[in-house]
Amino acid sequence: MTTLPEVGFVALSAALLAIGLFGILTRRNFILLLIAIEIGMNAAILNFIYFAAYSSGTAGLTGQSIAVVLIGFAATEVAVGLGIVLALNRIKGTINVAQAAELKL
Amino acid sequence: MIVEELAFAVLAATAVLTSIAALLVRELVHTIMWVAIFFVDLAAIYFLLQAPFLGVLQLGVYAGAVTILLLFGIMTTRKRIFSREAATGIGPIPFGLAVVTFIFLVAAIGEFPQGSTAVTVYDPTALSANLFTVNGPWLLLLGVIMLAAIAGAIYLVREGRE
Numbered sequence: 001m002t003t004l005p006e007v008g009f010v011a012l013s014a015a016l017l018a019i020g021l022f023g024i025l026t027r028r029n030f031i032l033l034l035i036a037i038e039i040g041m042n043a044a045i046l047n048f049i050y051f052a053a054y055s056s057g058t059a060g061l062t063g064q065s066i067a068v069v070l071i072g073f074a075a076t077e078v079a080v081g082l083g084i085v086l087a088l089n090r091i092k093g094t095i096n097v098a099q100a101a102e103l104k105l
Numbered sequence: 106m107i108v109e110e111l112a113f114a115v116l117a118a119t120a121v122l123t124s125i126a127a128l129l130v131r132e133l134v135h136t137i138m139w140v141a142i143f144f145v146d147l148a149a150i151y152f153l154l155q156a157p158f159l160g161v162l163q164l165g166v167y168a169g170a171v172t173i174l175l176l177f178g179i180m181t182t183r184k185r186i187f188s189r190e191a192a193t194g195i196g197p198i199p200f201g202l203a204v205v206t207f208i209f210l211v212a213a214i215g216e217f218p219q220g221s222t223a224v225t226v227y228d229p230t231a232l233s234a235n236l237f238t239v240n241g242p243w244l245l246l247l248g249v250i251m252l253a254a255i256a257g258a259i260y261l262v263r264e265g266r267e
Contacts, residue, residue, distance in 0.1 A: 004109055009154075010213075021199075021203050032136065035127055054224065060227060061232055061239075065239070068236060074166075079255075080261075086261070087261045089182040
């Protein structure tokens with residue numbers, strides 16, 4: 001039977017979310033931005049799996065099922081994000097998000 | 106169990122360090138390498154949490170597909186893939202905001218029941234049965250969104266669009 005420290009997982013998840021948030025706010029390269037979003041999403045997925053591991057029955061299985069769906073969502077988001085990267089690179093010649101400011105007022 | 110707690114401590118420290126390294130190194134290819142290690146590390150944590158199906162999924166989707174996609178993104182958008190990024194500062198406001206978020210979330214840990222309880226082991230068969238029955242609508246929603254995303258990605262990258 002496995003026993004693990006409960007506090008550690010929530011702290012790790014919080015740390016990963018904070019790192020992802022920091023990356024989203026500071027990085028200007030679109031690919032780095034995508035990676036920062038992925039780190040934040042992994043924090044959420046870890047939380048789902050952690051709480052599923054400490055639940056039992058259908059509640060835990062639902063947590064793991066949602067984690068499976070979230071991994072799919074994250075992969076989809078990367079695919080669309082890279083489509084935007086390629087389009088941005090073709091139109092602007094750069095993937096710096098600071099250069100893509102046409103929609104700014 | 107002291108071995109599992111030690112394993113978790115090492116894996117958690119590696120996850121935090123590799124994710125920070127991925128965002129701070131200046132060569133994008135090195136970023137991809139750090140982030141690949143981060144994904145594999147998280148898969149190991151999922152195995153530790155007795156979720157082998159999710160661990161394998163993490164290895165296949167994240168460490169495999171997402172990493173290679175990001176690498177392709179770098180290869181197609183620059184002439185020399187090892188060229189360095191311009192240095193961007195850490196910035197006191199984003200750093201402060203990240204620290205405040207972390208402290209806020211860690212402060213909420215006190216709300217949870219403390220201590221170490223046993224981890225529930227789920228049979229992958231039961232997980233797949235749950236995924237296709239109780240949580241079937243989520244899976245259908247994922248399918249519809251993926252289809253829309255494929256169409257959107259093809260529209261974005263097709264030639265001759267201004």
